[in-house]
Amino acid sequence: MHPDLPHSQLKIRRVRLDTGRENVVVVSRRSKALRAEIFRGFSRVELRQGGKVLLATLLITDDDTLAAPDEIGLSEPAFRRFAEAVGTEVTVRPASPPESLEAVRAKIRGRTLSQAEIGAIISDLAHYRYSDMEIAAFLIGSASFITSDELLALTGAMAQAGTQLVWPTPVVVDKHCIGGIPGNRTSMVVVPIVAAHGLPIPKTSSRAITSPAGTADTMEVLARVNVGVEEMKAIVSACNGCLIWGGHVNLSPADDVMISVERPLSLDTREQMVASIMSKKIAAGSTHLLIDIPVGPTAKVTGGVEAMRLRKLFEFVGDRFGRSVEVITTDGSQPIGNGIGPVLEANDVMAVLGNEAGAPRDLREKSLRLAAHLLEYDPKLRGGAGYARARELLDSGAALKQMQKIIDAQGPSTCSNELGPLSFDVEAPHDGIVSAIDCLRMNRLARTAGAPLDKGAGIRLFKKIGDRVEQGEPLYRVYTFGRSEHDLAASATAGDNGYAINGKPLGE
């Protein structure tokens, strides 16, 4: 805080500009009291009203309809977070950068940070005091090297920055998959099985950011997922489980902020991934956690060495925070189930839970295997009885019944479950055996088709690895709602349709 910096009163105006995560404000170049050029050295300003403070990135305008000389225009996130009425007078002054940035610069220069320094950084991140550039500075400064102590401090600080859930039972289980495999909706089968057995499994999930569907997007086809903390507790108390969107529960706000910058930069470091996942699970009050790492040539993790390193990191952090963490690797060589996209994936899930004849066997088997691990956290099932119990709960219809109970508790879906009316098939160019399916390519194709925005857009797979196909036989069908999505998806499959037939398996 520089007491000698200029400041001034300006009236709030709302600017309907969605600036993503970042607080952005607009000031007139002819600003009555605040001369924009004084700010040249400062790209950030501080707004004060009563006890409230908001840090924001400053843009200058010559358009009075955005901000007149006596006004300050608040973009949507800034307006929402500052929560003051249009016309309210606020004090505006150039903002000194958050003090914790000094620690970020020290990290960039190669110094190891203390727990207190990391705590201050995470607190400032969670309170939206960092600009996107400053967030990037922290992430990149930490990307090349962080110590084990720094990783623990980071995880702990992130877990404490938001909501922290406490459950009345000694064992609270959870599962997490590090992602990347299309159609991999095991949580929606595992949760009802485990909940039907009686183990609490309060599952929060994410929405898709770069994939065609997150578990939250798929569950939304069946039930409401925008559920707050108190309601979540009531649902878990009644049903032993839930399948809701994590965004409303605010378990690791600092993580949400960091992800918004990691994604556009495609930064992906092991340590940050582990801190991100573990902070959310610790804040969620889980005592026993199963981590699923799919390994395959087009999966996030492509080899056993990398999977082992990740496993060690997860176990290390879990140990230090007194959580039991089990890490398993699974087959990530191709999509799981037949559908890719929210409605198609929800259909797969309900077919497995309903023991339907056409239900995808791989989704069923993987879900049973994961559920078995979780069930064995129940002392009565320890030592190998988990799988039989999981199968029993699934085959008997108990899991389906539990799923209906969870759906009823969360409330009805407001989404249509119709598939896209425009579809086309992609056919095998020659006879042979499917030798590989490119997960990255299938994800991108399903997004081009309109998923997750169009819940019923996506891909239905007819063939998987090992299947024999004849020339002209359909490999998969693409569903879209609009002509332009249809044409774009069709042209995207023209060059490389994502399937290898009689080829070498990918990555060998």
Add this chain to the structure above:
Amino acid sequence: MHPDLPHSQLKIRRVRLDTGRENVVVVSRRSKALRAEIFRGFSRVELRQGGKVLLATLLITDDDTLAAPDEIGLSEPAFRRFAEAVGTEVTVRPASPPESLEAVRAKIRGRTLSQAEIGAIISDLAHYRYSDMEIAAFLIGSASFITSDELLALTGAMAQAGTQLVWPTPVVVDKHCIGGIPGNRTSMVVVPIVAAHGLPIPKTSSRAITSPAGTADTMEVLARVNVGVEEMKAIVSACNGCLIWGGHVNLSPADDVMISVERPLSLDTREQMVASIMSKKIAAGSTHLLIDIPVGPTAKVTGGVEAMRLRKLFEFVGDRFGRSVEVITTDGSQPIGNGIGPVLEANDVMAVLGNEAGAPRDLREKSLRLAAHLLEYDPKLRGGAGYARARELLDSGAALKQMQKIIDAQGPSTCSNELGPLSFDVEAPHDGIVSAIDCLRMNRLARTAGAPLDKGAGIRLFKKIGDRVEQGEPLYRVYTFGRSEHDLAASATAGDNGYAINGKPLGE
């Protein structure tokens, strides 16, 4: 480039939003053809029209006056750079990040980059293809460690990215000060002395970003400084020298882009400073370069070890690019001259050139010393004759005459040279001897007073280190144009006025 990504035609609209360096565009949430949510995974879009391509950061709006569903709003820098009329149809699609970002990520992971990789990064930077976050990623990834070869590649690529000047004479001299000392306007005395002798010295300078005056801001009080390349050549041909703003000459566009991100992050690494300065001097065609490193407790460089490291780096890069580089350290313990702020500094410069009685001796002596070094690049003056020749040119009025010639060639100033009408004096709180003056604090105070925006705002110093003062005697006078600047500056001096009297010198 993903051929399978959606794209669409939208009409250009101009949005009067100054987004600084970054290209920003605005699309309606109800965009007719381009559904904003498809873009969730992409924060960047690509605009195409004819052969032109522009990469920009995407914002979403619900306000049709910013962008209707069939429009795309271009913020000021994007509108200026794309240079297409309002209403023109452009193709818009999600943008793949520049390919060179892969090398940035490799650098973050700790790999050393090749010359080709660094060349690609710098070219993308200079063509505004990086977002601010991506620029930060490169700067921070390189901040902790770059090899000597990387430093050379970086300097070379930056020098080649913009205008490269070629002069008809074998010796072209230049000087550069790494900055931070208030009032330090030696260039405006050195250039006319050296030019009067007949050595070409085509000096480009920066405007203030965080200081109260850059040499370009101060020269602008006396003459026009917004001069382009061809005109610059004519001026140097006629006068042997010039004192113009570097911004119009575009010597290192990649550097300008990087500085726009380094500043808000306060990133300051030796290597990036050396690459920045040397790339501009190489592009400017200088053969002999004098670097001035002021050392003092509140200067940029606070000790001899740091100054020596910088010197070695400058000499290393100079050698490899075949430029003669001489690095000297100077006294950076207090402001140079009596004035701080464009008009006050211009007055100091003209008083020194005019040999006036009250001219600041420290500015005169430092300028003579620097001019002496530069003059000895003339073989006829080698070996110690530079100082006498510099003094001769200054005392005889030849330097003043040369300055008038340069001013006439550049054209008349359009700025007022009036001092701010509201002023106040800061007085010594007790008798004693001035033991220290805080450069950082005086810079900030002059900015609070309104410099460099108000050319006549700033500080006139009456006392320097070693001067005896009596209680109540004025130490300096602060000039402002507005009541609010006056009051803010007055309150800023109330706590700590920047002067130590009878104290320990700072830093000891």
